[in-house]
Amino acid sequence: MATLFPLHRGRMEYFCLGCGARHGIDQLLYTCPECGGVFLLEDLDFDKLRETPGEGWREIFDARAGEKRAFLRGIFRFYEITAPVLESEDIICLGEGNTPIVEASPALQQRLGGQRMAYKNDGQNPSASFKDRGMACAYSYLKALIRKHKWDSVLTICASTGDTSAAAALYSAYVGGAIRTVVLLPQGKVTPQQLAQPLGSGAVVMEIPGVFDDCMKVVEHLADNYRVALLNSKNAWRILGQESYAFEVAQWYDWDMAGKCVFVPIGNAGNVTAIMGGFLKLHRLGIINELPRVFGVQSHHADPVYRYYNESDPTKRTYQPVKVTPSVAQAAMIGNPVSFPRVKHFVDQYTAIGGRDAFQVLQVTEQAIMEAMLLANRHGHIADTQGGECLAGLMTAMDQKLISKDELAVLDATAHMLKFIGFQEMYFQNNFPPEYGVSPDPAMTNAPLPVLSMQDKQSLTPEEFTLKAAETVASRLGVERKR
Numbered sequence: 490m491a492t493l494f495p496l497h498r499g500r501m502e503y504f505c506l507g508c509g510a511r512h513g514i515d516q517l518l519y520t521c522p523e524c525g526g527v528f529l530l531e532d533l534d535f536d537k538l539r540e541t542p543g544e545g546w547r548e549i550f551d552a553r554a555g556e557k558r559a560f561l562r563g564i565f566r567f568y569e570i571t572a573p574v575l576e577s578e579d580i581i582c583l584g585e586g587n588t589p590i591v592e593a594s595p596a597l598q599q600r601l602g603g604q605r606m607a608y609k610n611d612g613q614n615p616s617a618s619f620k621d622r623g624m625a626c627a628y629s630y631l632k633a634l635i636r637k638h639k640w641d642s643v644l645t646i647c648a649s650t651g652d653t654s655a656a657a658a659l660y661s662a663y664v665g666g667a668i669r670t671v672v673l674l675p676q677g678k679v680t681p682q683q684l685a686q687p688l689g690s691g692a693v694v695m696e697i698p699g700v701f702d703d704c705m706k707v708v709e710h711l712a713d714n715y716r717v718a719l720l721n722s723k724n725a726w727r728i729l730g731q732e733s734y735a736f737e738v739a740q741w742y743d744w745d746m747a748g749k750c751v752f753v754p755i756g757n758a759g760n761v762t763a764i765m766g767g768f769l770k771l772h773r774l775g776i777i778n779e780l781p782r783v784f785g786v787q788s789h790h791a792d793p794v795y796r797y798y799n800e801s802d803p804t805k806r807t808y809q810p811v812k813v814t815p816s817v818a819q820a821a822m823i824g825n826p827v828s829f830p831r832v833k834h835f836v837d838q839y840t841a842i843g844g845r846d847a848f849q850v851l852q853v854t855e856q857a858i859m860e861a862m863l864l865a866n867r868h869g870h871i872a873d874t875q876g877g878e879c880l881a882g883l884m885t886a887m888d889q890k891l892i893s894k895d896e897l898a899v900l901d902a903t904a905h906m907l908k909f910i911g912f913q914e915m916y917f918q919n920n921f922p923p924e925y926g927v928s929p930d931p932a933m934t935n936a937p938l939p940v941l942s943m944q945d946k947q948s949l950t951p952e953e954f955t956l957k958a959a960e961t962v963a964s965r966l967g968v969e970r971k972r
């Protein structure tokens with residue numbers, strides 16, 4: 490019974506956060522035709538889910554952990570609270586979600602003065618970032634529309650700092666058929682690894698001089714005026730898929746969120762929106778009894794959300810986009826997050842239940858981000874620069890006494906470290922362009938050590954070469970000979 494599909498079918502609608510207008514999901518909408526506001530998707534029958542007690546839902550979701558069928562695997566094991574309007578035949582699962590939570594080693598915990606922490610490695614998703622969670626849902630919905638309307642051609646489009654484009658191109662390549670994808674990237678501001686991803690998936694890659702915010706404006710104009718399907722998190726289906734991060738954190742800790750804090754970097758703000766929205770859904774259904782505290786983290790080079798919430802008097806807060814400067818947390822280098830209205834919407838609900846401290850935003854320096862990432866990785870983690878940003882945020886929270894040692898901090902490593910490996914290289918080789926404001930601590934750098942020369946290789950016999958190389962390694966490391 491527990492794994493039956495579906496246990497609940499919903500009636501979903503777009504709901505505008507600007508004017509409250511509601512629209513049917515039969516058409517692709519990103520912003521409200523009436524006021525231009527952003528949407529969330531709501532299941533009008535969500536409260537019917539309360540007929541099953543929280544304990545019942547916990548059992549159902551736990552029972553699906555070993556599920557093999559695509560439509561109940563990955564993010565879709567939470568089908569009823571995600572997108573309960575999709576048909577099983579439309580659901581795409583490329584193995585997204587279910588990413589590991591890895592607790593800090595005792596040595597790292599000690600370095601943090603005993604603070605409990607863990608990373609959730611969302612870089613272990615198929616395209617190596619959390620965006621796959623959202624794309625699985627957005628593409629499943631698109632597939633449903635294509636089937637229903639018998640469309641023979643759909644052009645999907647997104648602006649990206651590198652992760653969204655990789656995910657969009659991957660899911661598009663998998664679905665194929667009517668779908669073609671184009672991605673718009675800020676020229677020179679996406680890492681070589683991230684640029685290689687959509688190219689390899691066969692997407693059309695276009696580069697625009699400027700930063701992400703410039704690309705986003707072009708994509709928004711195209712979505713408003715041309716027949717294209719926008720795949721950024723402005724597309725509310727993306728948000729639904731990304732809620733699975735919250736569901737998985739809760740499930741991993743046996744649905745007990747007491748004493749847990751979640752740290753998440755804020756860029757375009759889709760992820761922090763989804764995480765708060767996800768926890769609120771679980772709370773509404775009694776699946777969790779407490780909300781974890783959420784700490785958003787931003788670099789001082791791209792911090793519009795921090796600036797907004799840094800004003801303690803809510804009546805004096807005014808939102809101002811910022812002009813970004815280069816950031817190692819390049820995925821979050823965004824000065825005008827499209828989901829800002831969604832953040833406000835959920836922060837109000839979140840703090841109404843969890844109190845003022847349930848949501849806070851921290852600002853960290855570029856130097857702190859780099860050093861936190863290196864510290865984490867020297868202790869066996871695979872944090873990317875955004876994961877470093879979260880750890881820098883945790884350290885800031887500790888310094889400011891915003892968190893206690895008994896609380897467990899769950900940090901979002903949003904992408905795989907290998908996507909951002911160039912920043913580690915710049916740190917190790919001390920060649921960061923000055924705009925980043927990062928200078929290496931020699932104790933944190935590393936470099937390969939050459940052993941013997943090519944001339945040695947050519948002049949020695951293979952046996953002599955092995956022996957001399959082994960002796961050089963042993964003597965450099967001060968290893969004692971066996972007696």
Ligand SMILES: N[C@@H](CCOP(=O)(O)O)C(=O)O
Nearest residue numbers: 649650652653721722757820
């Ligand atoms: N960091 C993002 C920026 C776009 O965010 P989205 O969630 O709105 O698609 C990226 O990887 O492109």
